[in-house]
Amino acid sequence: MVNTTQRPQPATPIWEPDPSEAAHSRIARFTDFVARRTGTTYADYPSLWAWSVQDLPGFWSAVAEFFDIRTSGAWERVLDDAPMPSTRWLPGARLNYAEHALRTGDSRDTAVISVGEDGTTKLTTWAELRGQVGALAGWLRRQGVRSGDRVVGYLPNTLHAVVAFLAAASIGAVWSACGQDYGADGAANRFAQLEPVVLFAADGYRWNGRQHDRRTESAALRAALPSVRATVHVPNLGLATSAEDDVVRWEDALAHPAECVFEQVPFDAPLWVLFSSGTTGTPKGIVHGHGGVLLDHHKLLGLHLDLGPGDRFLWYTTTNWMMWNMVVSGLLVGATIVLYDGSPTHPGPRRLWDLAAKHHVSVLGVSPGYLQASAKAGLEPGRDLDLSALRILGSTGAPLPAQSYHWVRDHVGPRVQVSSTSGGTDIVSGFAGSAPTTPVWPGEISAPLLGVALEAFDADGRPVTGEVGELVVTRPMPSMPLYFWNDPDGSRYHQAYFGSYPGVWRHGDWMTRTPHGSVIVSGRSDSTLNRHGVRLGSADIYAVVDELPGIRESLVIGAELPNGQYWMPLFVVLEPAHELTDGLRDALASAIRTRASPRHVPDTIIQVPALPHTRTGKKLEIPVKRLLQGARVDQVAGREAVDDIAALEYFTRFAPSTAGTGSPTPDLTEHTP
Template sequence: MTRPIWVPDESDLTSARITAFARDVAARHDVIVDRYAALHAWSIESLEEFWAQIWDFFDVLADGDHGQVLAGDAMPGARWFPQVRLNYAEHALRGAGDGLAVIAVDEDGATTTRTWEELRAEVGAFADWLRRSDVAPGDHVVGYLPNGIHALVAFLACASIGAVWSVCGQDYAAPGAAARFAQLEPVVLVAADGYRWNGRVHERRDQVAALRKALPSLRHTVTVSLLGLAPVPGAAVTDWSEATARPADLRFERVEFAAPLWVLFSSGTTGVPKGIVHGHGGVLLDHLKLLGLHLDLRAGDRFLWYTTTNWMMWNMQVSGLLLGATIVLYDGGATYPDPGRLWALAAEHHVAVLGVSPGYLRAAAKAGLHPGHRLDLSALRELGSTGEPLPAAAYHWVRDHIGPVVQVASTTGGTDVVSGFAGSAPTTPVWPGEISAPLLGVALEAWNADGEPVTDEVGELVITRPMPSMPIHFVNDPGGERYHDTYFSTYPGVWRHGDWVTRTGRGTIVVSGRSDSTLNRHGVRLGSADIYAVVEALPEVREAMVVGAELDGGDYWMPLFVVLEPGVDLDNALRDRITTAIRTQASPRHVPDEILTVPAIPHTRTGKKLEVPVKRLLQGMPIDRVTGREAVDDPDLLASFSRYAPSTRPVGSP
């Protein structure tokens, strides 16, 4: 497509906060940055001046001198704003008055709200309880909680006193949660009695008890009653209502810029989950930039990103508070009781920025929904999408079924930086199937195997200059070897993220998939995303997964696994439709060796297809060496893929 599907109008350009930011840059630094590309180029060429400008533009509160931005810019090892002390929670709770700070909705529709004053009071009360329980700066507090007000309050209270937070959802059983939390030696556990999901009640008191036993460092447990069940018995157990009953002034412990704020964990599909530690200052500055300039969040805007506490987008949504936005937390299945659930929430709560997954947009399209015609989505101006590449067809669907004024903001980033690398801004056009541009301050390039930047061809996504939100360190990695090996072993001094991307001649970004699951057909590298965009658009196919497995003797096998809609059979006619669609809309090289039907596709608990573990199973690796059970949404389903290994069956057999 030679023309964009969405372009900003004059009102978008003049009213956007990024336009005001560019004016300030031009006046302060005597540069011409009247186009996004020019502003981006300045932001990476003048990296220290850019982040100092972000600091001033958003009026960051701190002790000390923020004049020194970087103490060395080598990667790893760059130290940001080494002479200041600040606190993330102080900025997240700057809003005041009777306006709503948070709206929390559960799957049954029960809605709980907190004004800014109410949120500050509850955070202050729990922070005071933590202090009275001898929780000190640097101590770890963990949550075994769904996406609701309790997780939000507990996190902000920890941040306010300088304690370090980590959380996972209750879809993890106790061993999976313990595999993460035990690395931290936490002193407090905050845990709910259960949660609701897809119309079912999941009681978790037994898992809470097992988790407590697996965490010998615990001194206290705070129990949250979401299902109205009796609390878990035992010593040092306090009910949430008791822990937040005593009013207390909210005080903020200003800590070093790089002081740990939270620990996020990798999926754990290739070993013990990595504990990724981010700092107060890096998260604060990066999220102010991403949410404030790229998503243009303002005070009073309603901000909903569909997520669970397992995923970095929970952390990103919480940061909506930094801009004074009202965050809308939803705990429940995205398509329960029907695929229109998130659209209905957006309409009911007048959401301005809504974040979903490509899979949700696909489900809405296949269900024949017309949300923009049936619901009042007049407040919606931006639809974010992340987690996997967004196919071109989804952009057209949004335009036709949500509305032409809504900007689609497809984004790529990662838990590693708890942020984005590329996305959109109110001033950037949108082309179907493409991400508009690298984000400000992100020196993104596509490199070939020789470490040379390439344009209009697939390469490794690399970041050539440091970002404030890059990890401070990994948990239990005192020498930094694991951190270095993860990101900097391929191209010394340059961050290699592990994605195949194309940087087009017009500056947009196309993500082809993970480089560790790349398809390599006859020496030509292919992206799985290109196949999914074609196959999952077919009405007969609910979901698909393709892998390419190098086999003994130099053979290469590339099967396509498909989940079909109810009542659909994989007959020869459907096989022909699938292969013809791939051949004509992707390329002949993308046509798989075989098409096999499966009941479901295995995912990580954040919804990503498990291409690499399936590939390893097809190569004959035993399941216990492929991944940990707790990292997978359905371990038995993943294990069943072993039967498709060529060594265990004749090719072509079911």
């Protein structure tokens, strides 16, 4: 059994559904629809969820019918009886993701709002979007691109990426994208695995008020991909294109108007390849299918986030991250998607709130770090901006501390629902989140998502409630990967998720199912803190430390050293003009002791200039732990997988000495709290 210190459970929710609003939500209409189909009344969300995981064929066929997911071909079963990961969904059915993404909106309405960091804004109607996709798909066909071929984009988060993806998907080609903060080598480490036939490459991107010319990197990437037959130059910054014969200007690729024609592909035909961060080796290519994504994203966006025509959907992301794919799927339910290409804090920390107000955003997605930065900056979005359209504030990427829920209520608005979500690139979706009919408790995720048989397992593989366990999924989900790229026997896929509990998906997170049905995710189970035999979640420490004045960010590591000692240091990045004095160390230790537990107090508190993250902003706990145990930088992470390689290299100074004493070097006695 896993032991851990549990945070106190709040007596009452911080947010509860308004009965009138909940009654008019899509999930309420879906519940009535299901009741008519099954002859059973579902009085609340827990009863609907229980049915959704007990009767997978009934639930997912109801989702398909409710959202009018159109298939051709003969199919008789929603899923076969094969255990995970061999389960097949709707065998025999054929469909196309892009057809569903482009079918909904009125031609004159806005489908996409594209905003650059410099403020340049472009509105694209549904008719214009369909026209661009049709023209580009026609050009791809003329290049000989066929169903199953790979098309890749070295692109920022602009309209070009959406059009290129939908054009590729419409003909059954497989898409993959990489942001331009990656260099040519990092992008090639991903794309070369796929042997793509067409490359879309932008001339550059904007970040923190600067233009970044990426024409040289784009040329180097093209040279590293010998399978590429044609390259499309995308004029994001308006820089001149090269004169090579195989380089085509974006406007020329769209020069010949054509109607959209959608190739009907098998339900499990690959739609896109997303890549793991690459911090533990060569990035894994994770393949998802047209049909599974259609089912899951309709459910998540339409039922859980209540998105539909007339809504505007902005989630801060880059093309590297699965949330980009989720934003594009907003088109599936007829919502207007808002793309922002730039820093979320330029020219100031209010940037995303300003965008939400200006464009009347219904659902805004941010990171826990952005909410904490907004609080520390003293922002008052609810007072200073018109956020009357905002219904849901989403957060993902890391556990959201309880104080952020209170800050949203007090400074954004009491009727804004905080939707903290746990999911991942692996499933390009979520495991747990919220719905218009679920309460919200501070520091907790409201509930498992519909259709997700989510449990916390103890070491013996038994479900537990009120205790920390491994986050597992015991029944198939349609958006689970089809396979890993270049994994012909499926061994890497099986080992990644099914090596611990046969037939059960283990995700690698610590999770608690609370008695009132919510979920608490407390960090990665493979970077566990273990003090005197008690396992602790790093999220409990971050929730205390990162909100304290003067602390910009923190990282806690538990490392078993060669001499047999266990060392648990806390590294902090301070705000400008702050120093790590003895008084601040004492204050940090006291706050952790009081608000988490005495076991959570670190052995050492050390100031560092910066912390390393993945390209999607996750703290690199495991690579830093391995450095502290004596590994080399090149053994723990690929350079292109890290946002700041110098920040990672800095931690090598805390590794055991070469003399084999196991003592951290340099001497850290002055850092002990």
